[in-house]
Amino acid sequence: MGRPEEVEFAQLLFGGIGIMLMLALAIVIFVLLYQRKLHFQQRHLHQMEMVHQKKILESIVASQENERERIARDLHDEVGASLSAVRLFVNQIQYESSPDEMKGLAARSGQILGDVVKDVRQIAHNLSPVIIETFGFAGAVKIVLDRMEDSGMDIHCYIDDPAEVLSPYQQTILYRIIQEVIGNVVKHAGASEITFDLQQHGTHLTLQMADNGRGFDPASDRKSAGMGMSTIRTRTDLLGATLLLDSAPGAGTRIKIDIPI
Template structure:
């Protein structure tokens, strides 16, 4: 119920401590008065002091819950108890036992650092008051007045040691639990890192080698059907695609930005990408940039570039589009990328809406930068890809 310090009291202890310590003080006062009866020449004067002291002790009941908010009232109350004890001792040394009540009061009324001063005052003042009365105290009263503080001090030290022991045990248990959680988190982090790197490499391979090889195969097939300058032009495009794919593969392995973004801004890189698509496939790609162009985080720019690359490749390979529109829009908080084609379209349950690896890779990329991706399409109605990412 009650702890060593006032702050250690629980709610029930706060309610009961005041009455309990008041009862202890009154009981000690009554016991000392009983033994002093008949041994005091001026017992009427002593009785008046006893009654005043008893009334003063009862003030602890309303004061105790407010002791922290009113420290000066608390100090005044404790001083009143000591003054009453000193007055009683000067009249009869049998009241030395009552003075011992100051020891527990010192610890429950004051914080620890002030409680020790209160204990010192409780020990010194009764000693100074002894000898002033004409009635020496019996030996057992002196023993009780010394044993009380010693027993309380022993309980104080024991309770504090037990509290520290339990705190140390809880700390050791928490450290062991934290060590286990730390090891588990490290294992999960390593597994997540490995999975994340695998997904990154899969996306990069799809966006570089797979698309490059697809373009090479397309150009070689076209070259087989042509002769002369057209064949040479196709083979030249094959060499350029192979060179670009090799360069992009190396940059993907090294986790570098795509080469078109290394030396230019995102709108220029997208215009260059659109030009390559038009040159290799003959599909007309129109690019447009709106809003105030400004630098974005490298990962955001790479995401938008790869989404545009995948959307254009899908429109070229699957949609059989004749025209593609690519729009990059800057606003205060977001950047929008729209890729719209006039191709054959598809049903959401067919190969769209994230069921194809390319669309799924686009969605993962956008989600990694806290963005959103939507794909709208219908058979014969073309396809629209919209990516929205934070501009900050």
């Protein structure tokens, strides 16, 4: 039998080895559990990203369908109705014997055709970003706002032209958002005044629009979707921007979009 000192040293040695083995085993288990947890989190994030991308794709498809429906409605209600009226006047000319009546019908047909040309140009402007290439982003937006002012609405407008900080693609998306918001104001808000403010603040471009219309309840998903908010949110996501909506029945609507640049 060894000396007590040797026995005690051996016990301490084997005890230390045992503790080290347990620590090593604990570390291995911890690493395995951590990797498993990390893998689960990555898989969960990937699934969430797939769901998010699917929602964005569905919203884009829905917005495209809504755009097609709007174009078809514009062509039917405005262009189609006007051309039908012109056809009636032209057909009526052959039955008229009075030169004055013929001139009157021809003049009315020409006036309607002039309105049709304006309607077609308006539809083309809504379809194509050529208006941005022609007049610049600020000029294109001012044209849209001027049309609202011509209809009797009071417009307060300030625009920092974002041409130097946004790509043409981003400008087109932002222009579509503005078109959608203004379309909502015209169709739903019943407003007499709108404030439009687009300013650059450091590394952000901030768009703020407010109207004094009837407003709505943002908590109502169906109502919000009906007013085009789903399309606006989708396009805001494409810009990597944040959207704040503030509205209430009878209190108008305020929209703020903050775009990183």
